[in-house]
Each structure stands twice: as C-alpha cells, then as structure tokens.
Amino acid sequence: MQRQICALMSSAVEPLQAAQNFARTSWLTYSKAVPGMRWLRVLSQFARSYSTEGHQMHAVKDVVVAIGANQGQRYQNFILALDLLQDRQCQVARYSRLYETAPAYVTDQDPFLNAAVLLRTYLPPEALLRTLKDVEAELGRKVKAKRWGPRPIDLDIIFYHGEAFSSSALQVPHPRWHERSFVLAPLADLLSHDELDTSAFSMRGATARSATQPFSYVNKQDLDKQCAALFDELQDSYSRQAARLKGQSQFLQDLREQFLQQQPTEGSISSNGNAESSDELAKRSSQLLSHAAPAILLQQVLSAMDKDDMSQQAGTAAESPAAVFEEMSEPEGKYMRACDSSYWRPSSIGTFGRQGHQQSQGDVDIQCVLPLGDESAWAWEGRSHVMGILNITPDSFSDGGQYTSSHKAVEQARRLVAEGATMLDVGGQSTRPHALYIEPDEELRRVLPVIRALVEDDVLRATTPKVLISIDTFHAKVAAGAIEAGAHIVNDVSGGSLDPDMYSVVAKLGVPYIIMHMRGNPRTMQYSKHITYRDICAEVAGEVNERVQDAVAAGIKPWMIITDPGIGFSKTAQGCLELMAGLQRFRQELQPPLQKMPILAGPSRKRFLGNIIGSQTNEAKDRATAVAASVCVANSADIIRAHNAAAVRDALDVADAIRASMTPPSVYLHGYLSDTAR
Template structure:
C-alpha cells in the first residue's frame, strides 16, 4: 500500500514539476510488456483510457473532480474526451448503493506506474481508504487504467488492458463512448465490437446498467433527463425579444415571472439578456447583458431560495461566467461556441452543463443562410453539429455536460424547419447505411440529450397563413401550432422542451409522457 505522507509529497512534486516525475519516481520498477511494444508517440503523447466509478457521496461530482485533478496535479496531462454517465448495480458486494460509472481519454507524459501513483493520490485525496476496507466495498472514487497506448502490461500491481473490459458492461459502455474504434490489444477487436458481442451474449441488460442524463448544480435539485421529458421556461430580460420583449425587463417583473413559471411546473428557467430574434441588435454590451440577468439570478437564489435550475441564455463567455457565479447552473449558447472563442474553454473550467445549438451566422445574417448544399437539411445540420460537438469535447467539456439543440428558426426556412422536425429522430443517427452490427457510420451525436425550442416560432405561423402576402398571427397567438409541434418533437426524441407558455406545455409533456408510459411494448407509439 502507498504511504499517505509520501503521497502528499508527490502531490506537490506533481503540481510543480510535471516533467521531472520520472526522476522522482525512479524507485518504481520500470514497467514491462509481454510483447515489448515500443511507443510510437513522443513521451508526452501517451494515449490512455481510464474508467471511473463512485457510489458514496456526490457521485457525479466525485467523478468530475477526479478527472479535473489529473491535469491539476500534472498540468501536462490533458483531457481529450469523456463518456456519458452510467448507473450500475454493485457487483460482488450487493449491500451497497448503486455506482455511477464513466470513462475518459487522456494524453499524458506519465508512464504507467507514474500514472498509477497519481491515480492513487487522487483516490486518497477524495476520501478513499486503501487499507483495512472490504474489497469491492463502497468507495467515493475508483479509477482504473483500462488501456495505455496499445501496450499489454502484466505486473503484480498493474494489468493492462484491464480485465474488466471483457467482463463488465459498466466498463464497456462508457469506454465505447470514447474508444469505439480503438483496438483492444489482447483480442484485436474494437471496443465497440466487444460491447456489441457482450450485449448479444447477455440479453436483457442483466447487469442493470443504465445511461443517465444528470443535471446538477449548487443550490438546485438534481434532474435526470432520461426519466421523463423536462421543461425549460423562457425569461427574456430584454426590451426587444420577438414574443415577450419587456415582460421581464425590470427586476421585480423578472422575479415574479420566474416564480410564476416555477409554480406552473418549470424544471429549468432560461434567463437571457439579449434578443436573438432575426434582425435583433448586436450592439448590446456585455455589461448591459450582465446587468439585465445577473441581479435576477442572484435575487432568485439569495432572496427567494429558488432550487430550480437556471440557465443563462448567452453566447458570451464573460456573461456565462458572471451568471454561473451568481447562481446559474447551465449555459445555453445559441452559437454553439462560434460567437466567442473563449466560451468553450470557459464552460470547461466552470464544469457545468452546456446547451450547444446549431445556427449559422448571427441574428442579422442567419435569415440569408438557409440554403443547404445537398438539399438534405437533416444531414447538413447533423454534420455541422458533429463539428461543434467535437470542438466542445476537445476543449474539455465533459460529454455528460453536453445537450444539443438543432436550432429551429435559426438559419432554416419553412421547408427546412419542417423537414428537421419531421425527421428529428434521425438527427443523431449516421447518414451512412452500414450492414447490421457494423461499428462504422456511427454519429458522434448519438446518445446526447436533445433540447427543442419551437415556442411561437415564425415557421409555425407560416403554416397557418394561406399566402405569403398575408400577415402572420401574433407570436402570442401561436399556442396551438406550438403544442402540436412540441408533441411531434417529444415523440421524435426530445428530452427537453423550451417554451414560453409553461402551464400548457407542462400539460402537453405530462400527457405525451403518460400515454407512452402506459403503452405496452407491442403497441404502436409515436416513436
């Protein structure tokens, strides 16, 4: 076992001199492999996959903190990708809480034994006891090295590839998220193929592994978007939003409208201080945007003790940071990180859920950017969203913190919006047709929770208008088409609906979810 005093000495050295770890840890036996593979990458480019689990305390925060600690203690170690979060029943010792499991992909200069020592430091720092505890018992954090480059390592204290890859679905599920096409060096099969074979040989989800879409935040109750359709209510602290401009511009109006939404059933309040309607002004300063939103967020948290989640609707990093510091728990960025080059790195550091939307241009130009090369709006939106998601993941935003939004009404005309809504359930699938059980053609969008905002949109009003010359119904008179469109969205896979009319939309969600809950597996459904 590792001495805790020596561990904390190592923490200081890891934090101050990351490139001198080899000298400090030279007393550790050099690792060996049974096939003596040599590294093709430079010493600072070892690609490693880690598995993480927790079933004590704030499980998701424990996992997130452990990943963050890797680069904090060794700045040359970088997070390259992370998995979704899975809940699994305990194995071996059943009388303990369920686990949360995840995986991550990192780049590190550390050799396997150095990395193992760093991992043990992190585990102890987060409260795990390594001595005099039952094997496979409860633990705040458990970190395993699953793969290290393409090495096969067999030592007394370290075996790579980790044996759990072939034996445990709660290891394979998250590992597949980050290493689908990676070859397992012991079997010469891809991780994705190993998972497919594992599930085909053990039908019925015998291990009780379930993907979760958790949303957590200080001062807010935990949500799981996998359990039901959730509702995000709109609070525009602006004078010029297309539908409700001026309704929440004053602090008191903002407070009352926010509380009204919560009483009506909102799960999340989406507070914005700058209109994004077509043609809206781009001249609103960051200070003005912060001044419109942050006092409201702070008042809801501090004065009214609101435990509802609050998202900040902004494409500016400075506004996002100020709002999170004031008590917001989610960043909702219509530009998907394109408008502010600091946004993705800021969100990664804030370590909060991030809604990434598809759009082109900005509020002034997006109406002229509705033409898609192939004529296939769904395929083009998919392709452009995939690019945005890859950028977000590579910036360090954790996969379980990402929510995608196809951006109805943003750089899409009537035909494009209708095509996208009607085919929403195919957005996250690959456009490439492959043979059954093939691991190719996988879309990176697969598995992400989906937010849809259709409330009072112009294209819905256009469907009610017999000719292009006729005037469109007022935004507040578009409730019926909003209800219909939202129902279609839920049936096509939306996890989260963004709306102005909270009470009615809540009833829509409860009705659709309720019908689907009581439908038998063999019954036709809107899926």
C-alpha cells in the same frame, strides 16, 4: 504534404508530443487529404509506431479506466484526476457520460459519481496502475481505507488494449467489470463511438497489426486495404466462433445479420482507386468502422470462453463470461438492462441526497446526470423537460417588455414552474431576426437583478425538484456574471461562434453548456447563404460537431454539453419542419457521447407555426407549439424551450407516456445496432 508529414514523424522522439505539435499546425489540412479518417485516428496510428526507447516499434495502448468518487467535491476531483493523468503520459481520447449511482457492496455511504474514459498511453499495465494510485493518493485517498467504502477518487483499469494481464497487484480485464452497472453503463457509452479504435477491446489481429505496422502516410489505397482486411478478419473470426454457439442465442443471429449487411460488394472497395469516389469511400469506411465495435466486443467475450471452459472443468462456480454473454442475449436480462438507458430512467426526477439515500427516486440506483457546478447533479433522464422562457428584454418578438422588472419576472417564473417548467431560461439580449446588439454590460444590468431574485425567492427555493436557471447569452462576460449570481447553465445561441472567450470561460465555470446551431448572427442568420442546405439534419449535426470539438479542445468536457439544432435560426420554414421530423437523424449524426446527451428544441411561437395554422396570435401559436413539441419529443428531444409551460407540459406528458410504451428491439446494446428504442 505527405513528405512533410513523413519527415515530421520520422524525426519524432516523443510520439505524443509530436502528435500534439502536428495537431496544432497541420490537422485541418491533413484531415481534408485523408477522407473518412479523423486527424485523431491518424495521429494515434502514428503514435503507435514509435517509442521513446531508441525509436523501436512500441504500441501506444488504448486503456479503459473507470472513475468514481463520493467524498468531497466529487466532480472537481474527477477534473483534477484527469488533469493529473494528462500530465503523466496518459491522453484522454474519449469520454463516457456521467452517472450518479447508489453505493454498491457497502451501502451506508454517500452516492457516487461514476464515468469512464478511454486513455492512450505507452505505460505498461503495472506502471499505469502505479500512476493511477499516485493520482489517487495526491487527491487524498488513503491506502488502507475501507474496502468499497467512501473515497475521494477511485481509478480502475477495466480493459488494457484487449490484452489479458495478471499479477499479485493487478488483473486485467477487471474481474468484476460485468457485475457493475456503474461500469457497464459508461462502458456502453465508449463502445458506441462510431469510430471506436478497436484495439482497446480486440484480443487478436487488430492489436497485433496496429503494433507492428509502421506509419508512413495514409491514402485512399491504404484505406481501401485496411477496411477490407479489417472486414475479412472480423468475418472470419465471427464465422469460426459463432459456429460454437449456433442456435443458443437470437442475439448472435441478429448481430450476424447486422454485421454481414455491411460487407462490401465486389468492386465497391478496391485498391486501384477507381471504384469509389473519396466521398463514397469516406462514408463506406465510416460504416465499416462503426460496425466493428460490437463485433470486436463479441470477439473478446467469445475468446474468453476458452478460459471459461477450463474454469468449469476445474469446478469454478464464479459467474463466467459465457453466462454473461448468454444473459446479454435476453432483453430483460440484467446486462442488457444495464446497457439500455431506459433501465435506469427514473419514474420521477430529482437529485440524489448526500446522506447515502436517494430522494424521490424509487428503486433507481443509477442515473445519467449533469453536474451543476455546486456539487449537486441534475438527473435529466426519465421524462422530457420544459424550459420556461423568461425574456428580460424590451424587443423580444412575443413578450418583449413584459418582465423587465424583477418583481414581474419572479411572478412569471413562479407561474411557469407551477405549470410544469423545471428550467428557467433568462435572457437579456433579443435573438429575433435582425435584432440589434446590446453591450455585455447592458445585458448584465438587465439579467443580474432577475437571476438574484429568482435564486432568493422562497417559493422557487422550496420547489422539488430543484428549479434550474440558465442564462441565454452569447457573451462570455455575461455568462460568467450570471453563473456567479446563481445560474446553473449557459445557453449560447451562437454555439460559441460570437465570442472567442466563451469556451474557455465556460470550461473554467464547470457548468453545463448548451450549444445551439446558428449560422452568422441574429442580424444575418436569415441571409440566403445561411439558410441553404442539401441535407439539413446531417449538415446541422456536422456543424454542431465542429463546434463541440472546439469546445472540448478548450476544456469543456463532452459530458457537460447539451445540443440544440436551432429551430428557426438560419432555417427556412420548410427546413424547420424537416429538422423536427428528422431529430432522430440529427441525434445519430452527433459524435458520442452526445448521441446520448440531452437535446433541446425550441419551436415555441415561431412564425412558421403561425403561418401553418393561419394565425400569429400567441394563443394560437401556443397550441401549435404543443403539437410541435410533442413531435420533437417523439423524435428524441429531451428539453423543450417554451413560453407557455402549461400547454407544452400537458402535451409532453402524453408524448412521454407513448414513448415509454414503445417496445424496444430484442437486440439493443445502448446504441450499437439500433437507436429505435429511444
């Protein structure tokens, strides 16, 4: 296998194309042969080693680009811009979450949609700038438009491979990156990636090493050496630079403790291949790389202080990197707040208006959102949400046959919303254990009249905030029909495993997608082989990550994905309890940005709750559901799917109040060092 890889890479002329070809043919096999490293990391390392200019060594650069838009179809412009960049030698390697923000500087304009991506390109800075400007022009941005005024798309280079660059047209790093919450928030999402390629932010050796070291193949010995060298480099850099700021900031002390705790003990990482198993090495390597990100950012900020010292001697009055860093050490400082999701969590949930003003948002000027396909955006942070269950089925386990007519379904929907539901989940296929399949056409016959009736109902249309409708289906045809009828979200209990067309259809629909964990199908999910786990939180998250990778490969953007660990699906009663107790771990095991995206949990009226309390009546299980829902929210769930919205909403109001009162740690850079503040 190694000879095949070497032969492929040595004959490559176009590195990105070769990497893509290799990914399509061999990544599964090779990823198993290289423990602890994902295939994308291997490919990016390979791509750095070759250029199109006579096979000379030429590094592919990691570049952070900020994206914004407030004119026209904002989200559609985002997608078009990313597609155009992909066609222009820029590969998107990582995505932030999406944010809706009040306009800065010039406030009399519509709100913006903002995000950031990590691009991989071998275009030099000014060539990349020209490419970005070409994309902006193609999407309708005028060259001489009002500065900071409305625009259909805005693409800014924030960081370029940790390098400094200055010309009449471009300055990198972006001179105002630290002033803008709509840049800091997406940047925090990118920096939190547990396998962040540090070259995007490093100012020193990591960049030089990756640019000059040719790729042959990676094995355990090489990985040992790379991890040890990385650690030595970071520790040495930290020791030298932190001494200058000794005693100035508790942040430095806390970061140093977190950093040094990861130092491998003697013999734990060796070059002889005997000290650790491949599994242990993979785990250790992941730990090392995950803690490199904050250290590298620290390294960049501190290295900028040399320039800051000279600026201060010259009498420069502008806010300096040192001032930024010192401010970041204060829990109540503006930079710390901008990197902590609790800062922009609104006290009331709604969506921004399109007239330049917020609606029901108080003083909030930035919030994480999910686009809904109709250019509206759902601001989901700030409180937990109840997803009311509306089963249009004759055979569901607790309410089958009750709401099969549109009239009864609308009455129940009104009741759920009045009781506190902000979402309605419409399903026409029972997913109880051993349920029988129905054909997609029959499922459509059941759900389409109800969805249309919900969309047209005057009472629901007048509700603020907007009531969202999800379609509970694992058929792509049903998902497409429901969205066309007015639904906003696709809720797939199979996570895409039961219909090969689901991912591509959802990608084209451009709506949020709920990926639930389930093994097998509703008829087989409780088989012994499907309910056996060694570590349920880690394994469920790992299998969800695999589904997400497939979904993203098919075109679904990570910022559109909601995850659901699947309580009651392919789990024993004990497994369900362990999963609810470990939801925080489940979140931490997800791939960013999913670690900070919504999590849905559905314990409502599950049989294991009835067994615990000794009653299987709906009334008794609703009380048990309220307790289970509170535990889920306390452990970081954002959405609870429930039959009885009133009981659950009351419980979640208390859980939200308790969670909001938790004191965050003094050092929390949006997931770098701790997730205990969620």
